[in-house]
Structure formats: C-alpha cells, structure tokens
Amino acid sequence: MWGWLMGELVSGSRRVPLRTVDVAGESGYSVQQVRDLERLGVIPPAARSSNGYRSYTPLHVHALRAYRGLAAAVGPVTARRMLAELRTETIAEAASAINAVHVRLAREREEALRAQQALRAIQAEANATEFEHESDAMTITQLAGALNVRPSTLRFWEQEGLVTPERVTSLQARRYGLSAIRAARIVAALRGTGYSIPAVREIMGSLHQLDSLGRTQHILQQHLDQIATRTVALLRAGADLAAVVGDHGS
Template sequence: MRTVDVARESGYSVQQVRDLERLGVIPPAVRSDNGYRSYTALHVHALRAYRGLAGAVGPVEARRLLAELRTATIEEAAAAVDGVHARLAREREEALRAQRALQGIQAEEDGRDDDPMTITQLAEALGVRSSTLRFWEQEGLVLPERVTTLRARRYGPAAIGAARVVAALRAGGYGIPAVREVMGSLDGRDGLEDARRILRGRLDQLAARSVALLRAGADLAAVVTAVDAMRGTPGPPE
C-alpha cells in the first residue's frame, strides 16, 4: 500500500501518517529502491488502534502502549489492554462515589443552619480528623476564618460548604491535585452545584473514552494477533 492509500483507509492525512511513523506509532514502512514507502494492512490497523487509544488514554500513553504491544506476547498484550479497561472503570467508580457523596451533602445542606463551626465541630460533622482540615487548609482547599487572640479557627458557611465538597471528592478517591483543580473551578456562590456539574462532565468524558477504546478493539486485536503470528513465523534458513 502507498502512503496515500494508508491515509485514506485510516482517516489520517499523508503527513500525519509520516509523522506517526516517525513517532513509532506504526512500524517503519518498507522502502523500495526508489525510496517510496510500502505499507501493509497492519499499518492501517495500528493507525486506527492509535486513534481509539489516544481518545481513551491520551496520545502519549497510546504511543507507549502500541510500542509495548508490538513486542509483547499475546497474553501480555491482552493484559495491557485489560489494564486500560480497568483504569477507566476505576476512574468511573471514583466519580460515581463522589457524586453519591455530593447528593448526601445536599440532603444535609437542606436541613442545616448557617451557624459557623469550630474545627472540632466541622471535623465531627464530616467524619474526618481536625488534622485533616488543617492539611486541607495548608493545601488551600478550605480557608477558615480566624478569631480570638489564640487564633482559633472558625468556619463560616462558605468554608463549611467547601469542606463538604472536598470531603466528598476525597471520599470518591480524588487525589489532592485533582481536588484542587475542581475547587479552583467552583463558583463560590454555588459550589455544590458546580461540583455536581463538573462530576457529570467527568462521567460524560469517561463514557466517551470508553467508547473510543471499544472502537479500537478490533484493530488492537488485529495488531496483537499479527505480531503474534510474525513471532511464530520461522526465519530464513542459515
């Protein structure tokens, strides 16, 4: 197959095919005596697989994974692809846990007053330690008011709401950097609803990534089985 044929079959431009070959996404094409590239159906499958993998895990990870598949046994390749599915499932469960926690917070918000809380009261309400709230403060996630000469912490309505969102996200398995990103996107006037909106968006993104991986399935299988078949092909006699 010519470069233009591969481009047409894979949905990439001619230049993109050359760039992806240079990046190692597909094996090097065979060169004829006059320098023209010659591709096979395996290159088309690899390019299509890359498109789906890039949508599922990002281009950098997709390049790494495809390079790994080209040298792996069929068992190793299957395990690597299963790992991508498992990773997406874990991320989805984290988002769903956080979503359920936010729903519980809304029920509590509807039934509470706006009186400020001490650090002990807020820690008890959230089911965390006071030291956890201090850590969140150090990370800039929850900022209490400070009063009295002893600089005791007091949490007003805004800080309480923020602490509840942080607690929900942490319960959902979100790391501190991810929580910081979410909190930085919140509108202070309606942080709870913003957090729910962000989680809904994350679930939509995860669904799109899963669909991209599913679409890549047949092409990934073709790449893996072709590599396995070539490994079993005897070389030329010595």
C-alpha cells in the same frame, strides 16, 4: 468500489502492499500524519522499495486505527508508548495492558459517581439545616476521620485556601463549623476524581452560595460524559488492537 476493495485488503489475511495514500484513506489520517506517526513509532517502519517509496501492510492500518482509539482513551503520549510496547510483548502481556486501560476507566467512573453521591448528600444536609449549632462543629481529627484523609491533608487544603477552619482555643486548635465541613467534603469529592488543586480552587471560588453546588454537579457530569466517550473510543479500537496483538503473536 475502491473503499470496498481496500476494506477487503485490510481485513483479509493477505499481505497486499499499500501506498501511503492508501493507508491514509483507510485510517482517516492525512498522508503527512501517517508519516509523522511512523516517525514517532506509532506504527512499525514501512518497507522501502529500491526507488525509496514506502510500502505498508494492513497491519499498519490496524495500528493507526488502534492508536486513534487509544489516544482518545488515555491520551496520545500514553497511546504511543502502549503501541510500541504491544509490538514487543507476549499476547498475555499485551492483553493485560489493554485490560488495565478498561479497569482504569471503570475506576475513574466509580470515583466520579461517588463524588456525585457525596455532593447530593451535602446538598440535602444544607437544605435541611437552618442553623449551625455548636455541637455540629468538628475538630481536625474528627473531620479527617470522617473524610478518610490525614489531618495533614486538611492543613494543606487550608494553606491552599480551599477550607477555612476557626481557631478557638489558646493553643490555636482548629474547629470546623458546618460551612467548613461542607467545603472539606466538596474538596475531598473533587480531589477523589482527579481534579488538581488549581482546578479545585477555581471551583471552590464559585461556591459562595449553596446553589453553586449545582455547578459542581454539572462539572462532575461532564467528567462522567468524557469517561463514557473515552470508553467507547477504546471499545471501537478493540478489533484493531486485537489485530496488532494477534499479528505479533502469530
């Protein structure tokens, strides 16, 4: 009965004063977390009565719920910054900021899917190739063009121990055989999805056999699953974000 009544108070248009314990119960946070998040600026400062007790409104509950979803989607630091900005922006500006998060998640998903496709192509090539021919090798310029990166990027990957070319001329020109080309393509795929150099190095260290490409595919699938979870969290926060933005604009 109490949960139903509180839901009516939060979802309705009436501004019924709420205690800290009420807000905690409705938002899913503890009383101390509500106070901490108020101190961090996630929610507006609560009104104080003459005896010092905090007095909240349904807007505070909406803001806390919105923060939960935003934090899951973009991280707590970015979520705190966004909520603080949403309270001062116009409706158009706030809607644009929220839409940008959706776009960012969609872009991350597209990049991860492209990486998966690239790794499948690499696996297919590896399974179809029994011998490495001289004509299969690439120069640094050719490989950079094929990967749509700069030659300096390939040299950086070499310095980091991610890709190891051969040097076959008196001028020490680089020559990339099939194994080096495959490694460069895997590095490009992982970097394209946002993996850091240390993370890529760890993954590449395990790719001593072609079967290990399956592990990389598994890592990318985990990344896709995480993006999906973050997207759902943002969708769940939608109504509460709308309440925060709508309150400011009203």
